[in-house]
Amino acid sequence: MSCMCIEKRTELLHHKFGIAASAEQKVIALAGNPNTGKSTVFNALTGLNQHTGNWPGKTVGNAQGTFTHKGQSFLLVDLPGTYSLLPNSVDEQVARDFICFGQPDVTLVVVDATAMERNLNLALQVMEITDQVVLCVNLMDEAERKGIEINIADLSKKLGIPVVATAARQKRGLEELQERLLDVACGNIVPDPFMLRYSQEIEQAISELELKLTPLLKGALKARWVALRLLDGDDTLLQDIERYMTEEPLQDPSLGREQEVSPSWPQA
């Protein structure tokens, strides 16, 4: 997102997501499964500097908070807790849309240290959308109590992204977490997320599609990810691309018939 015009993003966040970020703020999307202590991480990072609202047009709550680390101001956006990013529910769609189209500087994925096998799939899905990912392995205190040990360095190597162990309830690991967020947001660390390879047949289809998609997407979205979504029949994605990525909203033909039709859009 480095070369993207900051004013444009500020405007996008404001109009499409109801989020007021200042130009110098780094925006962090906070994703995670339900019950991972995501809110505790959010509270521990932002303290009392929070305010809550709703996602525009959705009945899903939205909390934003700010914090400053080493002079850099951050805006943390708490996404709904979800198990996946397949748009099966409003929450999943809200979370996916923000990670995908809100152009956060970093997406922070919080996972439960005591249930890694269930939690990591969200991280893998986020890593398909964006490279700018930091993983927070939370509830380390509980994992220790249950006798679960996690090799953080190894996990970071396997995933290709920074991984931080925290116990947000005890405020453990938060300093390091802020450090890594700063690193990734400012480009001191460039994550190189592990890419999951699918079956040969699917990979073949992906490469073919990628060739067609790359010139159309102009680097705004990862062609591989869009290819995957087209292949798995996700029909919400194209609507969302229209909604979030075109300059002016495309007039919905069904609406057009009821409303006044502007002369530039002749009626069929």
Next chain:
Amino acid sequence: MAASIERSDIHRLHAIARQIQEKNTEAVRDVIVEKIYQHSQTIAGEVTRRTNQNKVDQDDRLDAILTSRYFGFPIMLILLGIVFWITIAGANVPSDLLASGFGWLEGKLTDAFMWAGAPAWLHGVLVLGLYRGVSWVISVMLPPMAIFFPLFALLEDAGYLPRVAFNLDRLFRKAGGHGKQSLTMAMGFGCNAAGIISCRIIESPRERMIAILTNNFVPCNGRWPTLILLSSLFMVGAVGMGASVTMASLVVVGMVLFGIVMTLFVSWALSKTLLRGVPSHFTLELPPYRPPQFGRTIVRSVYDKTLFVLKRAIITAAPAGVITWILANIMVGDKSVLTHVADWFAPFAHAIGLDGYILMAFLLGLPANEIVVPILIMGYMASGAMMELDDMGALKALFLEHGWTWLTALNMMLFSLLHYPCGTTIYTIAKETKSAKWTVLSAVIPLAIAIVVCFIVAQTVRYFGWV
């Protein structure tokens, strides 16, 4: 990164998508999802190591008892019963002390007004209206709150409340609701408005709406004092003190249970009618048990909850006291406005086992449930013989003088438990749902249920001649 995509390119994207959609995308999705899950398991397995497997976790053993199929519910009810027992037994004496203290001060205030030669209406509005309203709120509400909230906070702090949610989860799922609904109910025990806001933790809009619409059925702290007071005044037998407190606590536990049953019933009915849909899956993870931090928890719950609620009650009780006094003292013909309205309500109120003054009190108490009983007391005092109310016995006498029986008390408790949420809560519902329809329903559904239940109880009791 370029932010925008050309419109013509969008059409090309659609064309590409259409080509693909002729193929079997369902199967591809399954393969993709399966691969991701598989891989996530592989990585997790590679980086985690489990030590001391054979050490039986204490929490697990505790959970095996507290959330067991057989003991879970009885333990829950017993703990709740103990909390109420301590509250009722402990609140009597300080309530009496406060009431007589305020009574004494009222005498002094009256003397001061007489000495200053203030007109009677001024004394009426300020002392008999405002001061009495406020002092009743404090003496009736403060002691039970100051005992109940810290006890409840201790249970929460120890990690017991999530176990309650776990126990109730199965029931809620059957009722078409969400397991987390029980957590929002736990918040509702404190304050329904807070409970409504906490419904945000339920992700599915359908289940969240169910939780919002039914939160009213858990008694909030504005209604605890009503339940506890009426129960300790009227639901006691002729047995000794200890036994009567037990009886009173059992009645309050019964009320809570009835509220839960109603919540389940209404959730079920809504999920079959207005809010049809499939329950969403959810895993409730239980936090570890912790020894509660007694000092901090008690101080915090007194500050955060008790004083906050009391402040709100006083703010709403003061104007309500003034209004009630004025209504009770403006005479139209030979009766006051208050009496006229109460008389007008009387036939309907009688049919549901209440009286006109009680309904009046619930109406005037819309801003906050805390002030219903104080308004009622004021209404009775203004209409009947003036008397000094300086202990709980005098209060019971006042109620009896206005024809109360145990049925009146029971139905007032039921009505208080079930009727519409308070003004603040309705306002919160409007803000959370952003829908006039659901806001209206959130008040109308409970009101209708309250009327029907009270009607059935009153008619049944009278038919069998139990009163």
